[in-house]
Amino acid sequence: MEDEVETPLTGGNMDPVVRVGETVRRVTGPWTPAVHTLLRAYAEHGIAECPRPLGVDERGREILTFLPGGVMAGLPPAQLWSEDLLRQAAALLRRMHEASTDLVAADLLWRQDRHEPAEVICHNDVAPYNLLVSAGRLTGVIDHDMASPGPRVWDLAYLAYRMVPYAEDAPGLAEAPGFADAPRARAHRLELLLAAYGLDVEPAELHEVAAERLEALAAFTDARAAETGRADFWEHAAMYRRDAARLRAGAFE
Structure with missing residues (x-):
């Protein structure tokens, strides 16, 4: 399926990041629940410039919304x-x-x-x-x-x-x-x-x-x-x- 194609993204240089459809997948760690709590707080305050957390995929990677630009x-x-x-x-x-x-x-x-x-x-x-x-x-x-x-x-x-x-x-x-x-x-x-x-x-x-x-x-x-x-x-x-x-x-x- 087209939306399962993974495209590497550039930006930071710490961990691999890929785009899958209109989502972004990143490695998780013990800090991920805190980060997702923070991203939800941004969403609650109407900050559209920060990604929204969408859970974790079958490979254990976090799923985030893809941002334009x-x-x-x-x-x-x-x-x-x-x-x-x-x-x-x-x-x-x-x-x-x-x-x-x-x-x-x-x-x-x-x-x-x-x-x-x-x-x-x-x-x-x-x-x-x-x-x-x-x-x-x-x-x-x-x-x-x-x-x-x-x-x-x-x-x-x-x-x-x-x-x-x-x-x-x-x-x-x-x-x-x-x-x-x-x-x-x-x-x-x-x-x-x-x-x-x-x-x-x-x-x-x-x-x-x-x-x-x-x-x-x-x-x-x-x-x-x-x-x-x-x-x-x-x-x-x-x-x-x-x-x-x-x-x-x-x-x-």
Whole structure:
């Protein structure tokens, strides 16, 4: 049957993901019930940009609704680094956080560690490779399996790292409008991001949280490299540590 054809999907790089008809199939783990509870909370709050959980298939994979759009990371620089998409991403993250507050104290098992002060359920990986876009509009955020309780700024700092951006591997900045003066462009984009989310935090504080987030991510990625033998994970972890050091050194202030 046509709807049984499995098509590999791109985006994140942690676990295999396939499309089957109008659904997505992913590997499950002890954290899956918590993630499905979170996705149902998003649905109850009318967040159409997050997938809906549809159970587990005969191979033990979770079934999620398929979301429209292409991965933001694949856009040409002029679109990828548009201020409109930056604002949309920050506003969507705020809506997701507001929908998650009742789950912070719930007895749920998450894949990632809890970080205090836990205010919301953090996605922990909102970035262009996990965001979907169609016709200039943000249509989805995927890969929720790394979610866990934490402070708002923990999630927002990683979004800033990827979309202001501060990441060493951010593509095409030299070709993007407005980046001729990169320090000024980053300061302006951070202002836009914080305003769209609605959080009052000093840049230096956000940079410090981003550095902490990257160090935690590097440790997690090292562990994944040891489990899988994937050399690219070692390389990613090294980059996260270099970027954390630059943030701590005030390279973007």
